[in-house]
Amino acid sequence: MGEQSPDGGRKTAKATGAAERKAAPAKKPAPAKKAASASDAASAEKAAAARKAATAKKAATAKKAATAKKAATAKKAASVKKAASAKKATPAKKAAPVKKAPAAKKVAVAPKKATARVEGTPPAKAVVHPPGGESRTALVRRARRINRELAEVYPYAHPELDFDNPFQLVVATVLSAQTTDLRVNQTTPALFAKYPTPEDLAAADPEEVEEILRPTGFFRAKTKSVIGLSKALVEEFGGEVPGRLEDLVKLPGVGRKTAFVVLGNAFGRPGITVDTHFQRLVRRWQWTAETDPDKIEAAVGALFPKSDWTDLSHHVIWHGRRICHARKPACGACPIAPLCPAYGEGETDPEKARKLLKYEKGGFPGQRLRPPQAYLDAGGKPAPPLGAG
Ligand code: SF4
Structure with a gap:
């Protein structure tokens, strides 16, 4: 404790205050503040760095998350697309059995296998x-x-066509197409009276023959056929009607039907x-x-x-x-x-x-x-x- 007086006390107090005021700088509060500021700055810097790191981390995380999400979305989309494709493909798969229906035909052909003959055995006769x-x-x-x-x-x-020889029968049969035998029998007497042999008919004027054959219908085509077959008989068969199916069917206007009529009725075959x-x-x-x-x-x-x-x-x-x-x-x-x-x-x-x-x-x-x-x-x-x- 110090000495006290009325003035002295104030003086002391004044002195003390002054001393204290003088001494104040000694306290160097500024450096303390400075120190504090430095510390703060460091802290701030640290915090900023941390914030920055945090932000970077956050950004990275966000980016990562976004990427993951994007990938997930893409994956999901791909899955959906795949599922859709699969779904689309399903009907085709379902339709397959329907398409396979004709396979029954193939199965029907299968007997070929079942009846496939064993080497060395005669083929089975078709029933x-x-x-x-x-x-x-x-x-x-x-x-x-x-x-x-x-x-x-x-x-x-009997054949209802009138004829005296194979030549007349083959000509009459050709003329009977698309008309009645009766009509042919009414026409051929005039024809054979004028052209009795293949040689005569082969050398005939087509217009004259057409006039005779007009009542039988298709007379132009028929004229062409009978003159053509007469020429063929003269040139290839010596003016005779052949007695074989394979030769007859080569004559103009003669098919299998005509050939069989001729073979059966003129040759007894x-x-x-x-x-x-x-x-x-x-x-x-x-x-x-x-x-x-x-x-x-x-x-x-x-x-x-x-x-x-x-x-x-x-x-x-x-x-x-x-x-x-x-x-x-x-x-x-x-x-x-x-x-x-x-x-x-x-x-x-x-x-x-x-x-x-x-x-x-x-x-x-x-x-x-x-x-x-x-x-x-x-x-x-x-x-x-x-x-x-
Ligand atoms: S369809 Fe011809 S063959 Fe048969 S009963 Fe009648 S007329 Fe006779």
Whole structure:
């Protein structure tokens, strides 16, 4: 403790204050502040650095996150796209079995494998099933029965074209296309009177021949054919009609049908004539379902012995011309109704059916035709086929 006086106290106090004020700089608060500022600055710097680092870290994190997010989005998008593609592809996969449906056909072809013959064994014969579920044996029996019935009804069946030799028959057959045999028979006498041999017809003036053939229709084309075939006969066959199918079909205007007519009727060689009547009737009788003439010829030929072929052709064609017409078959007057699967396709009333019968040159052998009722049962339906089964 110090000495006190009224003035001295103030003086001391003054002195002390002054001393203190003087001494104040000694305290050097500034350096302290400075130190504090330096420290603060350091801290601030540190903080700034930290902030900067934090910011950088944050930015990096954000960037990383953004990248990850972007990648995730891209991945997701890719997955969605992939899923969509997969989904799109699914129907195609589903449709595949539908497309595979025709594979059944391939399976149908499979028997080839099953029937593939073993080396050294003979090939298996193709079995041709008759239409309508009828057995092959029953079909053969029914077909032959029809031919026998028709042979009784048309005992004089023959080619309805008039001819005296093979040359006249081949010319007349060519002319019979698209017209009736009757019309041809009315035309050929004048033709053969003027041009009796292949040499004569080969040298004929086409315009004169055309005038003679005009009534048969298609007379220009027919003139060309008969003059052409006459020239071929003179130049290649010495003026004679060849007796072989392969030679005949080379002649202008001569196809297989004409060739078989010539072979069967001028040379006595069996042949089936597949004309429009023949095609229609054998399909009605379900002898074959073929529509191509060559295939019909083969299918029907397989049902009969070769020796029957020529007469069979006449019987069928005669029946087609007289009773089993294309538009109005006279079923009620048909002698083979009990054997015909197409019975009822035409008029079944006997009286009305009789009015549909056609009589041409050669007459209708009515005395041999049994009354239509004989072919029907009590109820007016076809009687059961005799011996068929
Ligand atoms: S029953 Fe009728 S469809 Fe059958 S052959 Fe006779 S006319 Fe032709």
